[in-house]
Amino acid sequence: MTGQPLLSVRDLAVEFGHGAATSRPVDGVGFEVGEREIVGIVGESGCGKSLTLLALLGLLPAGGRVAAGSITFGGKDLLGAGPSVLRSLRGRQVALIPSDAGAALNPVARVGRQLRLSLRTHQPQLTGQQRRGRALDALRRARLPRPEQALAAYPHELSGGMQQRSAIALGLQNEPRLLLADEPTTALDVSIQAEILKLLVHLRDELGSAIVFVTHDISTVREICDRVVVMYAGQVVEQGGVDEVLTSPRHPYTAALLGSIPPLGGVPPEQLETVTGMPPDPGAWPGGCRFQARCRRHLSLGEPEECTSTWPGSADGISVQAACHFPLDASSLEEVRR
Numbered sequence: 508m509t510g511q512p513l514l515s516v517r518d519l520a521v522e523f524g525h526g527a528a529t530s531r532p533v534d535g536v537g538f539e540v541g542e543r544e545i546v547g548i549v550g551e552s553g554c555g556k557s558l559t560l561l562a563l564l565g566l567l568p569a570g571g572r573v574a575a576g577s578i579t580f581g582g583k584d585l586l587g588a589g590p591s592v593l594r595s596l597r598g599r600q601v602a603l604i605p606s607d608a609g610a611a612l613n614p615v616a617r618v619g620r621q622l623r624l625s626l627r628t629h630q631p632q633l634t635g636q637q638r639r640g641r642a643l644d645a646l647r648r649a650r651l652p653r654p655e656q657a658l659a660a661y662p663h664e665l666s667g668g669m670q671q672r673s674a675i676a677l678g679l680q681n682e683p684r685l686l687l688a689d690e691p692t693t694a695l696d697v698s699i700q701a702e703i704l705k706l707l708v709h710l711r712d713e714l715g716s717a718i719v720f721v722t723h724d725i726s727t728v729r730e731i732c733d734r735v736v737v738m739y740a741g742q743v744v745e746q747g748g749v750d751e752v753l754t755s756p757r758h759p760y761t762a763a764l765l766g767s768i769p770p771l772g773g774v775p776p777e778q779l780e781t782v783t784g785m786p787p788d789p790g791a792w793p794g795g796c797r798f799q800a801r802c803r804r805h806l807s808l809g810e811p812e813e814c815t816s817t818w819p820g821s822a823d824g825i826s827v828q829a830a831c832h833f834p835l836d837a838s839s840l841e842e843v844r845r
């Protein structure tokens with residue numbers, strides 16, 4: 508990344524509960540997003556990806572709080588910003604594309620009305636006719652086949668793919684600088700998933716928006732992202748350029764995730780591996796490296812003491828490139844893959 512990042516997240520921690528019942532599902536997360544970059548956040552279910560995204564928008568679920576860290580967007584401190592500043596940023600400069608468009612769209616309002624209402628909130632200077640024109644443009648940009656009909660439709664009258672495109676239109680119509688997409692394709696058929704991914708890349712190219720893309724599927728990261736942030740048990744365990752991280756992962760967890768998808772352009776192995784075992788619970792993080800109990804490298808090195816005693820964490824609030832005491836190189840990567 509060159510120049511000032513658009514978004515900088517440092518040492519972010521999210522907590523629930525109090526006293527002995529406190530849990531910290533996001534624990535010291537740090538990464539940056541440059542203008543026009545597509546950054547993928549990837550990891551197994553429950554590792555804290557969605558909470559990280561929601562914390563950026565000040566939209567944590569009830570009972571959740573940011574317990575530490577800083578979030579800077581376009582040079583502005585988001586955590587110190589009051590609710591009115593956050594409200595004006597949300598939707599206008601930062602927009603969220605949810606995983607379940609059906610739930611995100613209002614079921615009792617026509618799509619066109621929802622688009623126009625959001626435009627009225629964020630761009631009150633527009634006339635009614637301009638709002639209608641913008642709404643139609645947004646649906647065209649989101650590649651809805653019959654945008655005029657979609658404007659007049661209720662969400663339930665549209666297919667899942669069309670609903671998701673409408674939700675994307677809602678997110679992009681104010682031309683935000685940053686789009687946050689939380690598993691935007693999980694509810695869709697495989698062929699439609701690929702189209703939506705292509706659409707996101709196209710929107711980045713056309714509107715110049717940066718995108719943070721959350722997924723549990725590392726193969727989609729390979730398709731659309733410039734950089735990747737790999738999360739495990741509330742922390743970032745590896746981050747860097749997609750080509751580098753996905754061809755030469757340095758953290759054993761990234762290598763394990765990659766072992767569960769077919770290799771790019773290569774012959775798929777007879778059996779794809781899954782990461783064996785379960786991640787630890789956010790209310791009881793183990794000391795040292797949290798992946799250690801499932802780590803083949805730790806086992807093959809004779810269970811070194813460092814792995815259980817210290818976390819090779821973050822530098823200056825930004826998580827390190829590979830948070831491992833014994834990062835993989837070409838030969839040890841082969842070893843953990845065998």
Ligand SMILES: Nc1ncnc2c1ncn2[C@@H]1O[C@H](COP(=O)(O)OP(=O)(O)OP(=O)(O)O)[C@@H](O)[C@H]1O
Pocket residue numbers: 523532550551552553554555556557558559568569570571723789
């Ligand atoms: N409202 C809540 N109250 C208490 N704990 C919560 C709450 N929401 C999430 N958590 C905890 O935070 C963990 C991380 O949640 P998060 O939704 O960020 O995971 P994720 O990586 O996005 O998973 P998924 O891919 O399944 O969406 C959960 O496993 C849960 O333990």
